[in-house]
Amino acid sequence: MSRPVKIIIDLAAIQTNCRLAQTIAPQSKTVAVVKADAYGHGSVEVAKALEPQVEMLTVSCLEEALVLRENGLLKPILLLEGCFEQTELKIALANQCELVLHSQCQLEQLLKVNLASPINIWLKVDTGMHRLGISPQEVESIYAALTASKNVNNIVLMTHFAHADHVGGAFTPKQIDCFQNAIQPIIDTTSQKVQRSMANSAALLAWPQTRVDWNRPGIMLYGLSPFSELNDQTKHLKPAMSFESQVIAIRDISVGESVGYGCTWTAKRPSTIATIAVGYGDGYPRGAKSGTPVLINGQRAPLAGRVSMDLISVDVTDLANVKIGDTAILWGKDLSANEVANWAGTIGYELVTRMPKRVARLFVN
Ligand SMILES: *Cc1c(COP(=O)(O)O)cnc(C)c1O
Numbered sequence: 001m002s003r004p005v006k007i008i009i010d011l012a013a014i015q016t017n018c019r020l021a022q023t024i025a026p027q028s029k030t031v032a033v034v035k036a037d038a039y040g041h042g043s044v045e046v047a048k049a050l051e052p053q054v055e056m057l058t059v060s061c062l063e064e065a066l067v068l069r070e071n072g073l074l075k076p077i078l079l080l081e082g083c084f085e086q087t088e089l090k091i092a093l094a095n096q097c098e099l100v101l102h103s104q105c106q107l108e109q110l111l112k113v114n115l116a117s118p119i120n121i122w123l124k125v126d127t128g129m130h131r132l133g134i135s136p137q138e139v140e141s142i143y144a145a146l147t148a149s150k151n152v153n154n155i156v157l158m159t160h161f162a163h164a165d166h167v168g169g170a171f172t173p174k175q176i177d178c179f180q181n182a183i184q185p186i187i188d189t190t191s192q193k194v195q196r197s198m199a200n201s202a203a204l205l206a207w208p209q210t211r212v213d214w215n216r217p218g219i220m221l222y223g224l225s226p227f228s229e230l231n232d233q234t235k236h237l238k239p240a241m242s243f244e245s246q247v248i249a250i251r252d253i254s255v256g257e258s259v260g261y262g263c264t265w266t267a268k269r270p271s272t273i274a275t276i277a278v279g280y281g282d283g284y285p286r287g288a289k290s291g292t293p294v295l296i297n298g299q300r301a302p303l304a305g306r307v308s309m310d311l312i313s314v315d316v317t318d319l320a321n322v323k324i325g326d327t328a329i330l331w332g333k334d335l336s337a338n339e340v341a342n343w344a345g346t347i348g349y350e351l352v353t354r355m356p357k358r359v360a361r362l363f364v365n
Pocket residue numbers: 033035080160199200201202216217218219220226
């Protein structure tokens with residue numbers, strides 16, 4: 001028998017979550033976000049599951065897009081950070097990629113290159129995130145330069161939200177206004193319909209005004225809520241990743257005895273400790289504090305002591321009949337990665353995305 005740690009990816013759950021995104025915003029087209037290996041779920045398999053259902057896929061960079069092309073994915077792929085150097089532009093075009101253009105520097109490269117045919121551009125406007133994007137004041141002139149270039153085909157105007165998970169907060173409406181004001185002169189002077197893209201998962205779920213021509217859902221496809229609280233829509237999301245291992249040892253300890261490195265957890269009562277074959281070397285967060293829930297045979301039991309590289313210890317004193325070989329679920333359908341992340345001072349996005357190669361990944365459905 002081999003070491004029992006694995007992640008199981010439910011591709012049907014991802015399709016269902018995507019359908020939910022599409023049902024919420026039936027007027028919009030969907031760019032499925034499969035960057036960072038589909039948030040650790042496997043970009044090729046996830047993209048294959050979603051391709052029939054969405055208009056476009058998106059990743060961070062050309063290298064990620066080429067992996068999809070080499071594996072037979074055919075839909076257009078948007079590069080969220082655009083190209084990093086001019087030489088990438090021709091390869092991007094030849095591989096049916098579309099480019100986010102977020103800086104003056106990228107504009108210069110695009111205008112200088114000699115492309116065989118024009119490429120589609122997503123002009124990103126910085127409306128308050130202050131990470132990527134041209135300033136609202138530059139929109140008109142850069143749009144005009146793009147329109148005039150023989151290298152440019154269709155242009156989508158896009159922005160990204162900094163705090164859309166803050167439902168009812170003041171920042172998202174400010175960004176929406178800023179975007180609308182920045183692009184209004186273009187809408188007023190262009191004869192074609194100006195295409196827009198604003199919503200990530202949080203905006204799509206919580207801010208109806210952001211559901212425009214193209215939505216860019218990411219985390220919700222994987223069944224994780226972008227919000228700290230459940231709401232009516234996120235309760236229908238199905239977590240697609242199940243992170244599992246098994247109990248490989250059990251012992252009883254007396255009051256006052258400690259568990260794990262640093263002796264940080266001490267038994268306050270005679271206790272039964274189950275040792276699970278999973279640790280930070282498998283992607284379980286070392287920052288998870290004592291008390292973090294683990295599902296053993298479907299029941300919650302608290303983590304006891306520090307997370308080791310290959311092992312964790314769980315206080316199963318209150319669970320009946322725990323045996324070697326019993327299943328332990330670290331996160332999945334009945335225990336959200338968001339909840340575990342909260343115990344570890346991080347977010348579900350990080351936990352699922354940084355799963356190491358060491359952990360076998362199985363696909364179902
Ligand atoms: C990652 C990303 C998204 C998806 O965000 P989620 O919060 O995962 O839905 C959308 N747009 C851009 C520009 C991104 O970088």
